[in-house]
Amino acid sequence: MKRYIAKRLLQLIPILLGITLFSFLLMNTGTADVIDVMENNTGSALSEEEKNALREDLGLDRPLLLQYVIWLGKTVRGDMGESFVSGQPVSAMFVSKLPATIGLMITSILLTVFLSVPLGILSAVRQNRVTDYLIRFFSFVGNSLPNFFVSLLLIWFFSLKFKLLPVMGNNAGWKSVILPTLTLALSMASRYTRQVRATVLEELNKDYVQGARARGIGEKRILYFSVLRASMLTIATLLALSIGSLLGGTAIVESIFMWDGVGKMAVDAITMRDYPVIQVYVIWMAVIYVCVNLFTDMIYHYLDPRIRLGREDG
Numbered sequence: 001m002k003r004y005i006a007k008r009l010l011q012l013i014p015i016l017l018g019i020t021l022f023s024f025l026l027m028n029t030g031t032a033d034v035i036d037v038m039e040n041n042t043g044s045a046l047s048e049e050e051k052n053a054l055r056e057d058l059g060l061d062r063p064l065l066l067q068y069v070i071w072l073g074k075t076v077r078g079d080m081g082e083s084f085v086s087g088q089p090v091s092a093m094f095v096s097k098l099p100a101t102i103g104l105m106i107t108s109i110l111l112t113v114f115l116s117v118p119l120g121i122l123s124a125v126r127q128n129r130v131t132d133y134l135i136r137f138f139s140f141v142g143n144s145l146p147n148f149f150v151s152l153l154l155i156w157f158f159s160l161k162f163k164l165l166p167v168m169g170n171n172a173g174w175k176s177v178i179l180p181t182l183t184l185a186l187s188m189a190s191r192y193t194r195q196v197r198a199t200v201l202e203e204l205n206k207d208y209v210q211g212a213r214a215r216g217i218g219e220k221r222i223l224y225f226s227v228l229r230a231s232m233l234t235i236a237t238l239l240a241l242s243i244g245s246l247l248g249g250t251a252i253v254e255s256i257f258m259w260d261g262v263g264k265m266a267v268d269a270i271t272m273r274d275y276p277v278i279q280v281y282v283i284w285m286a287v288i289y290v291c292v293n294l295f296t297d298m299i300y301h302y303l304d305p306r307i308r309l310g311r312e313d314g
Helices: 004-029 034-042 048-060 065-074 089-126 130-144 149-162 173-204 207-214 219-248 251-256 262-271 275-303 309-313
Strands: none
Touching: 004 065, 004 275, 048 207, 065 219, 089 130, 089 173, 089 219, 089 262, 130 173, 149 173, 149 251, 173 219, 173 251, 219 275, 219 309, 251 262, 262 275
């Protein structure tokens, strides 16, 4: 197992380098000049001499590949540059926004599991009955609605109509997290309920379940101790993918609810062309997804004894 993890980590290094290089080249080969962007964002007026001097100080007069090598070296040492807008260190900005995104991710994952796993199991057990049809219908509707539309509906219902929850921001304590959590969890729970249902149905139709029934074992015992255990691979995969998407892909929801997290920071940076912040967000997304994939493979190894990753790669 240790050899497999080490080999996977070595394989991830060129992937991360390729992602950072590609994103760096894309952002630095555009038509907009970095110095002009900084000038517009700060509201200052610079002469051509001052602009040229600033380009030289920032190393923008050097070849693009050399700029990337210098930037990568600083990034590895923890120096991710300074924001073009605020002038603050990007690493400090990122660290300050990260707890809000992680907190939103945890609450959304917990609510998703609380909704999708029981509903998926119930839908499978009650296959082709009224309960199954209702769960499938609402999961289809929930999966079809985009997050921004769900968020607007929740704001109108809970905040504007009944005035139960704050509209936006994360300064109202535990009430602030309810609406963004519901927005993210409803969509994921709708999607994962159908997948949990399909997995449980597949397991219920296998021979070992028929054999257990023939031996007189109760349905609940078969469901909880055999079927659910066999279904854990799918559930673990779904959770891992959810963690990756929530840590990196909550930008729209965070922007709508003014949730001061990493996603909102990235949207603001894109709007104002704050390239150092955008680059850090790209790195964050890449690291999250490669780590989630590695973690998922490790879970597979422990949950399914038929998978021998270490032996196959050895």
